[in-house]
Amino acid sequence: SIICDTPAGATSEQCVMMQNVVAEDRPEMGLSVVVLRTADNKAEILRVLAPLGVLLPNGLGLNVDGKDIGRAYFVRCFQDGCYAEVILEKPLLDTLKSGTSATFIVFQTPEEGIGIPVDLKGFAEGFAALP
Template sequence: MRHLAPLAAIVASLCLAGPAAAQGAVRSQHGDWQMTCDLVPGAADEQCALIQNVTAEDQPNVALSVIVLKTADQEARLLRVLAPLGVLLPNGLGLNIDGEDLGRVAFVRCLPNGCVAEVVMDDDLMAQLSEGDSAIFIVFRTPEEGIGIPVSLDGFDEGFDALP
């Protein structure tokens, strides 16, 4: 887990920056995704992430930051989502890609500007994200009220391949 410490620092800095996550240098644009890189204290090399900031179409005060990155040792691929404060934590974060419900993932921590859900992306999820057209991330305000936030997958495959 030691190799995740620099990774956690960049994601925390990206999450704490919120939608203005461009505190690091935006290196490239891939469809609707931006690759942002920054030197994290204690890390030998820059850490880069693929980022998309989105807002619910019908509720402009509900926004997500979707962050995709490779661990420093290149052994894992992570999908982290920063959801706004006020979401119902026990319901987790739902994901639907091109109409297929992929289930929910738990929130792992809350920061001053939102709560983070994360998942290690296996080959199946990578293929769905790479080949899909759109994803819907679902947060809950109440057990019955899910808010679907659309995320474009345009450029995801190209952007992920460009990550160092």
């Protein structure tokens, strides 16, 4: 879904594309996946909010249609969880637009990754609708 709001201290509205997902076998392990355009319209950012308690050094893994895309590192934690962010460069953006399903992987121990599926259907249309 697309959500628009004017952040505190901002002069203009900011819109984000957002999807909340939960691991099928771990209902307490949910992610908020957000795509936003920076206020200066110079970049797009993929921001993922993971729950407190995830292992931070391992970062957040991403697979699209079974292919390993890489890892994003957690940049900060607040009371609502920990955030990982990456700039959406064209190759990653194209992969997300053309993909059918993504899996974000969070770790609770160095050996145990938890895959959380994200449906990419509608991603390209949603991204195109971001103002």
